[in-house]
Amino acid sequence: METVTTPVPSQEAVHPALLKPLADADVPVLRDAYRQMLFIRRTEEAAAKAYGQGKIGGFLHLVIGQESICVGAALALRPADYMVTSYREHGHFMAKAGSSLASGKAVLSELWAKDTGCARGLGGSMHMFSAEHRFLGGYGIVGAQAPLAAGVAFGSKYQNLPEVTLCFLGDGAVNQGAFFEGLSLAGLWKLPVVFIVENNQYSMGTPLERTLAHPDITLRASGFAMQRDRFVSDDVLEVRDRISAAVERARTEFVPSLLEIETYRYRGHSMSDPGNYRTKEEIERWKKRDSIELARTRLLKVLPEAELVAIDDQVRDWVAEAVRFADESPPAQESSIWTTVYAQPGTDPRRM
């Protein structure tokens, strides 16, 4: 099986995406994608600040730098489709909910451990859920979400529902047994699932070349009768289009796919990681390909600047509003400890 080559991202002054024409129909889409990506980034920046103030505890993994993937993916989905993710999922959660103000409130309240959070303060940063938006959770055990996502797709297919499940994983997850078993079953049973590896070049402090025997992650799909695709994340519309192709293949032909999207996280692995294993130059090089900047530059060619400034202002107001909402929300409630462990009515963990 031959390697799918990733187009080498340009380090030249003009990004190749800027040379592509922007279709009329894509202008409002890109404008909305820009708003979503910016809202996610600013929301996470607010979270990082709050972490320093002690409003958030535990692990906090930021998706800053990778926003085009979750936003592009959400644009490729129908509301009835599902997402299952790793612990680096605030952006995915928000994008699945259309990056509404409500989604920002739900995320920040969860991080603040408030009763108004998307998991009522029980889950925290790594374990966000929304039944309403069909967001089936962030998972903390690397790779665990792969078979789980295949199972969600199994459920859709079994019930003859035209739903697709997107499963997001880090590049580190592709070495887990669970990852291979999930892919194997998805291929064998032709499940409507798309596995998306967000290749941000590192698993914690370890660069890819020290974890992968072969650099093309999509080769892992080879034995499983799946489709594969490999590309860079810079252009959110391209992300949408390539994921759309995989999603529709899954929906109409029951062919699962493995996608590898090259990206970069600007921050450390989590708040406790100073990220000494990367040079400033490396980070700056990637920032030149920033998806939000790229979207903005493209939009400026077709929209008046005032329109983008209005979006920037709205995002700023929304973040302030979401922070205020989280600050003022009531804390997580003790009763939820006892009422949420079991689903069966009348089952109390204190009487086991």
Place this chain on the structure above:
Amino acid sequence: MPKMSFREALNQAMSEEMQRDPNVLLMGEEVGYYNGAYKVSQGMLARFGEKRVIDTPIAECGFVGIGVGAAMVGLRPIVELMTFNFSLVAIDQIINSAAKIHQMSAGQFKVPMVIRGAGGAAHQLGAQHSNSFEAVYCNTPGLKVVMPSTPADAKGLLKTSIRDDDPVVFIEAELLYGETGEVPEGEYLIPLGKGDIKRPGKDCTIVAYSKMVGLALQAAKELEKEGIDVEIVDPRTLRPLDEDLIFSSVRKTNRLVILQEATPHSSFGGEIAYRVQKHCFDDLDAPIERVASEDVPVPYALNLEAIVLPDVARVVAAVKRTLE
């Protein structure tokens, strides 16, 4: 005696053993170039090189299995799990391979390896990262289970574990890594199966291990103000268990509180209670008490986590109940 942190004591134990025996090696996620996710292996890659301090991909089932196989043919691997929460994806290799090979092969093969890493709740890590799994491993014949509470114990027990001919599950409380204490230099070995009295007392015995020893000591201070003098017994190794030390303490105090961070159902504390009622039935003046986490997954929110995890007030109350 030099003072050092818990993580430094572990580092010293591993480094001394690697210096002593070329077949000892360290393998795990981020142990090398990153110097350890919790900095336990700081400087070890520089000292021993890539052949012996090995960064692995995130593939616990794979590299624990590698450790088992390598141990069967003569190496003494130390396999670091970033945390024991992730031991679950390797559990088949630990329980069905490492623990059973010596017996299945009628003693033809041994598995001298240490599986070590952080365990227990830290601050607000949520349900999947706050597990205490010692009962699972204690329930597995073929394994030994060690849970030190001080830097000195950590060093002495880890050195012994590395030299032990059987697979040892060595669980380090994440919140203890920064704790400091005096640690004997050089050759310092604590036998497995030998507990330690962390505080002598006469009114009530508290059996506590790992991070819970600190909680027991705090409770002892509170109780002291009210004239209650507790004895704290730290078994240090849960399997093999120094039951004689526990029995002799209970025979002296006639009361027992078991303190554990793990949830109560089917847990290690239940084993202690069984053995004590069996062997010290006539010595007990009160029902055995147990302080454990509430029987639920650990929630993220600080206020809820505080309700779920054991605290000083609950230990104090349990001791008082035995004295009523």
